[in-house]
Amino acid sequence: MSADSTPVRLLQITDMHLFADSGKTLHGVNTHASLQHVLAAAARHPKPDLVLATGDLVHDQPAAYPILAGMLKQLRAPVAAIAGNHDELEELRAIKAAGLQVGGTYRLGGWRILLLNTQVPDKVGGHLGQLELEFLQESLQVASGEHVLIALHHHPVPMRSAWLDRIALDNSQEFFAVLDRYSNVHAVIWGHVHQGFETEHGGVRLLATPSTCVQFLPRAAQFTLDDKPPAMRWLTLHHDGRVETEIEWL
Numbered sequence: 001m002s003a004d005s006t007p008v009r010l011l012q013i014t015d016m017h018l019f020a021d022s023g024k025t026l027h028g029v030n031t032h033a034s035l036q037h038v039l040a041a042a043a044r045h046p047k048p049d050l051v052l053a054t055g056d057l058v059h060d061q062p063a064a065y066p067i068l069a070g071m072l073k074q075l076r077a078p079v080a081a082i083a084g085n086h087d088e089l090e091e092l093r094a095i096k097a098a099g100l101q102v103g104g105t106y107r108l109g110g111w112r113i114l115l116l117n118t119q120v121p122d123k124v125g126g127h128l129g130q131l132e133l134e135f136l137q138e139s140l141q142v143a144s145g146e147h148v149l150i151a152l153h154h155h156p157v158p159m160r161s162a163w164l165d166r167i168a169l170d171n172s173q174e175f176f177a178v179l180d181r182y183s184n185v186h187a188v189i190w191g192h193v194h195q196g197f198e199t200e201h202g203g204v205r206l207l208a209t210p211s212t213c214v215q216f217l218p219r220a221a222q223f224t225l226d227d228k229p230p231a232m233r234w235l236t237l238h239h240d241g242r243v244e245t246e247i248e249w250l
Contacts, residue, residue, distance in 0.1 A: 008108045008237040011048040011077070012151070013038060014191030015056040015211035017086065020063040027225055031059065031213045032067075034230045038212045039074055041250055042232060048077050049108050052115070053100075054191040054209070055084025055153030062091035069100045080106055083119040084153040084192060085126070085167075105139055111237045112146045114139050118154040118169055125167040126154025126192075128175055136175070140182045147241045148185045154192050157199060157206055162221045164193055176201060187243045189233070195226065196247045205243055209233040 013035075022032040042048075051072065058064040072079050080101050083089040093102045106113040116136060118126035128136075140148065156172040158165050169175065179185050180202060187205040194216040197208035210231035217224040229250045236244040 005239040006109060007239070008050075008111050009046065009048045010050050010052055010113075010149075010235040010237065011042055011045075011075070012052045012054060012189055012191075012209050012233040012235065013042075013212050014054040014209050015084065015194055015213065016053070016068065017056055017059040017211070017213055018061075018064040018068050019059055020061045020067065022067070026059060027214045029213045034213045035068075035071060037250055038230050038232050039071060041248065043074055045234070047075065048234075050106055050113065051075055051077050051079040052113070052151050052189070053079055053081040054151050054189065055082050055119075056086045056191065057081060057084065057092065059086050062088045065092060065095045065100070069095055073099065080104070080113070080115055080151075082115045082117060082151060082153055085119060085124045087119065089117070089119055089121075107146070109237070110146055110239050112139070112143045112148050114148060114150045116150060116152040118152045126152075126169045128152075128169065128171055133174060133178060136178050140178065140185070143182075143184060146184065147237065148182075149235070149237065149243070150179075150185060150188045152188070152190050155190050155197075155208060156188065157201065159193055159195075159197060159208070160219045161193075161216070163223050164216065167192075179204060184241070186237075186241050187235070187245075189235070195228075196231070205245075207233070207245060210247060210249075
C-alpha cells in the first residue's frame with residue numbers, strides 16, 4: 001500500500017448520448033447543452049484525479065466522439081472511458097490520441113481502478129466476455145495490497161424496474177463469483193440506468209449514477225422518464241479503503 005494518505009478524487013459522468021449535431025435532442029433534452037452544463041459545474045470543483053466516463057458517450061453517432069473529447073478537455077483531468085450499448089467501441093478506441101483512454105487499469109495512490117467492457121455489439125443488454133472475466137481475475141490477483149474500484153456500463157444487480165432489468169448484465173453471477181474471492185474490492189459503479197441507486201454485495205458498495213441528460217423513473221415497469229435534472233457522481237477514495245460519494249444534481 002502506498003504510504004501517501006492523500007485521498008483519490010474521481011468524477012463519474014455517464015450516458016451523455018452526445019450527437020454530432022449540437023442542436024439535436026434526446027427526449028426533448030439537448031444533450032450537448034446538458035453535458036456542457038454538467039462540465040461547467042464540475043470545473044468549479046478542485047480538479048479530479050481521474051474522470052470516469054461510463055458508457056453511452058454518444059447516441060449511435062461515432063462522429064460525436066471528437067466533439068466529446070474536446071468538451072472534456074475543460075476539466076483538465078485524465079479521462080478513462082468505457083463503451084455503452086449506444087457506442088461504437090472501435091471508433092471510440094480510434095480517438096485515443098485525442099486524450100480519451102478506453103478501458104484498462106488505473107493506479108492512483110493505494111487504489112486500482114478497473115474498467116470492464118460489458119458491451120455486446122447490436123445488443124442493448126450487457127455481457128462480460130471470457131477475456132474480460134480473465135482480465136478481472138488477473139487484475140485482482142495482482143492487486144494484493146491495493147484497494148479496488150470497478151467501473152462498467154451495465155447494471156450487475158436488479159434495479160426493480162422490469163424493463164431495465166431485461167437489459168442488464170446477463171452474467172452477473174460470473175462477475176460476483178470472481179469478486180467474492182477477494183476482499184479488497186470496495187465499490188462497483190455503473191451507468192446505463194439513468195438514475196441514482198445504491199446497494200451492496202458482500203460489503204462491496206454498488207452504485208448507479210444518473211445521466212448527464214435525461215433520467216429514467218425508478219422502479220418503473222415500462223420505459224418512463226423522470227423529471228430529475230442532469231447529474232454526476234463524485235467519489236473520494238481514502239487510503240484505508242473507505243469510499244465517500246455523492247451525486248451532484250444540477
